[in-house]
Amino acid sequence: MALPAHIAPTAAAPVHRQPVYALVGNPNCGKSTLFNALTGLKQKIGNYPGVTVEKKVGTTYSQHGQPMTIIDLPGAYSLAARSPDEAVTRDVLLGRRSDTPQPDRILCIVDATNLERNLYLVHQILDLGRPVILVLNMMDVARNSGLRIRTARLERELGIPVIPCEAVNGKGLVELRLAMSRTDLPLSRHAWDVPAAIAPAVSELQASLTEHSGKSPLVARAEALLLLTDQNTVRVAGSTPLHARTAEILAQWQKRWSATGTDWAGTLVTSRYDAIARLCGETIEHKPVESGPSGSDRIDAVVTHPDSGAGWCWAVS
Ligand SMILES: Nc1nc2c(ncn2[C@@H]2O[C@H](COP(=O)(O)OP(=O)(O)OP(=O)(O)O)[C@@H](O)[C@H]2O)c(=O)[nH]1
Numbered sequence: 453m454a455l456p457a458h459i460a461p462t463a464a465a466p467v468h469r470q471p472v473y474a475l476v477g478n479p480n481c482g483k484s485t486l487f488n489a490l491t492g493l494k495q496k497i498g499n500y501p502g503v504t505v506e507k508k509v510g511t512t513y514s515q516h517g518q519p520m521t522i523i524d525l526p527g528a529y530s531l532a533a534r535s536p537d538e539a540v541t542r543d544v545l546l547g548r549r550s551d552t553p554q555p556d557r558i559l560c561i562v563d564a565t566n567l568e569r570n571l572y573l574v575h576q577i578l579d580l581g582r583p584v585i586l587v588l589n590m591m592d593v594a595r596n597s598g599l600r601i602r603t604a605r606l607e608r609e610l611g612i613p614v615i616p617c618e619a620v621n622g623k624g625l626v627e628l629r630l631a632m633s634r635t636d637l638p639l640s641r642h643a644w645d646v647p648a649a650i651a652p653a654v655s656e657l658q659a660s661l662t663e664h665s666g667k668s669p670l671v672a673r674a675e676a677l678l679l680l681t682d683q684n685t686v687r688v689a690g691s692t693p694l695h696a697r698t699a700e701i702l703a704q705w706q707k708r709w710s711a712t713g714t715d716w717a718g719t720l721v722t723s724r725y726d727a728i729a730r731l732c733g734e735t736i737e738h739k740p741v742e743s744g745p746s747g748s749d750r751i752d753a754v755v756t757h758p759d760s761g762a763g764w765c766w767a768v769s
């Protein structure tokens with residue numbers, strides 16, 4: 453079957469060795485449930501060296517039986533880390549930890565009932581320039597609360613595969629495995645213009661990170677954006693420190709902006725939220741739920757009823 457043009461292969465380099473997927477999302481959105489469903493007993497659980505943060509790595513198989521590694525990362529609301537858990541997630545994704553391979557691809561899982569908040573992290577991750585698959589989890593709860601998500605529109609806007617899922621009962625897993633098996637996953641085309649007042653600083657930091665820390669241009673850009681919003685940077689054991697020249701450039705810009713009263717971090721965060729709000733406005737629809745049993749009764753019924761797959765049609769586009 454021909455792929456829709458908006459998620460057809462682009463310039464993303466195919467991965468020839470065993471691909472490493474990171475599973476990442478907000479706390480409590482179903483990461484571990486999905487990780488367990490994909491990996492079964494093929495899991496190794498330990499700690500990241502030097503921090504009391506759990507490290508979970510597992511193996512799953514492509515549709516052709518090829519092994520794929522999955523790392524279940526700690527829950528995070530943002531890559532601008534505020535806790536050791538978030539710092540580990542940020543550092544693994546940015547390739548800052550020598551004890552963990554930088555993931556080739558990223559499975560972003562979101563709670564579909566709270567898409568706008570969950571998309572903040574996804575938006576930051578799309579900046580990393582890695583192939584991303586977006587998993588809309590908790591679709592049972594979303595459907596029962598009257599939410600309709602225009603999945604095809606979301607795919608088109610972001611330019612990546614979007615897979616509706618119910619990790620708790622395995623729905624959507626076949627489609628997810630098919631997407632994960634693709635050797636030619638596309639890179640997102642998500643367009644997010646950095647506000648003009650901040651753009652020169654991002655370029656300068658990006659150049660320094662590329663030159664002094666050997667980062668690829670896209671990872672360096674994502675990292676530059678983070679340096680500007682990560683006001684109280686949480687550093688954990690195992691994380692590579694910032695190069696002195698990059699730290700100097702950052703301090704110079706911050707001094708300049710402080711003198712002119714420019715709220716650089718606020719400007720960046722607001723601009724990202726504006727882009728997400730626009731996206732959600734185009735893709736989420738609230739329909740009043742018809743009267744009947746209470747919301748939680750209906751959710752229980754869907755989760756526990758063996759035939760809950762009937763009428764499995766939540767992707768309105
Ligand atoms: N109704 C419903 N519940 C789900 C679904 N997926 C996961 N859950 C439930 O959501 C709760 C949280 O799931 P977890 O897999 O522990 O979430 P997590 O993201 O790993 O949480 P943290 O590791 O604490 O950040 C559990 O009670 C799951 O059973 C789903 O698709 N539908």
Ligand SMILES: [Mg+2]
Nearest residue numbers: 482483484485
């Ligand atoms: Mg978990």
